[in-house]
Amino acid sequence: MDVIDWEKIKVLILDVDGTLYNQSGLRRRMLYALLKYYLVRPTQLRDLLILYFFRSERKKKAGYCSNNLEIEQYQWCAAKIDAPLERIKKVVSKWMFEFPNPYLYACRYAEIYPFLQLLKEHQIKVAIYSDYGAIDKLKALKIEADLVVASTDTEVNCLKPKPIALFHIMKHFGVDSAECLYIGDRDELDGICAARAKIRYLNINKYNSGSLYTALANSLKGHYK
Known part of the structure; x- marks a missing residue:
């Protein structure tokens, strides 16, 4: 340095x-939690696609600017998976913004x-x-x-x-x-x-x-x- x-x-x-x-330590914990949760809830497996498209569409739009990015990020995902915005927000909030937090301090x-x-x-x-x-x-x-x-x-x-x-x-x-x-x-x-x-x-x-x-x-x- x-x-x-x-x-x-x-x-x-x-x-x-x-x-x-x-981040790698957290991802391992997240993968285990997702598998454990959705293997017994196969009817909700579409949620995994929501998480995938939410992240991937954001990644594709690196450097993107708008007047309302907070809303548009969910709209990008909705266009890919044809899911209601409220459902997308709920899944993203749970798995990306809430569930990981208790594990962060350990990582x-x-x-x-x-x-x-x-x-x-x-x-x-x-x-x-x-x-x-x-x-x-x-x-x-x-x-x-x-x-x-x-x-x-x-x-x-x-x-x-x-x-x-x-x-x-x-x-x-x-x-x-x-x-x-x-x-x-x-x-x-x-x-x-x-x-x-x-x-x-x-x-x-x-x-x-x-x-x-x-x-x-x-x-x-x-x-x-």
Whole structure:
């Protein structure tokens, strides 16, 4: 990791899925739960297609912007599977936004907590930016942030890698790109997003487990010795 000038950094921006916790561990738990639930409910197996199309259609539309992304993401899925919007919302909410939360803390990168405490001590703000709503996930992870932003927020309405949310974050804190550091786990989304906003980017997957946070904490402590 290259040297970071902590004197300049005013805001740390964090992605959520795969950045705050080990996503592969959670996926294993999710797969087991889905199989266990639907094997005894074969009449509801169509729900799995809802989850598939919801994720796949969103992925296809990377960088998409609109006036109402929150609603449109469900409409994309409905067009593929011809299911009522309310049913789609219910299935997605249950399996993507509610069920995983109790398991998140067990999958967390524990190294992030002392690093976040150091940031607080040095008055460096923490912003969370996820393509999905993240407030409940943060509560489950026991992580506090100064600002939480989702791509579906009315102030953003754009999916990564469009950098609209990053500009929103910078405006909120009154900082420029040189005063921010962005950590994510996907170069094709987080990395491009950061590059377009001219913000320095670090990919957590290039480090062993959560060791990036330990390295950053040591760098920050060393800077202020």
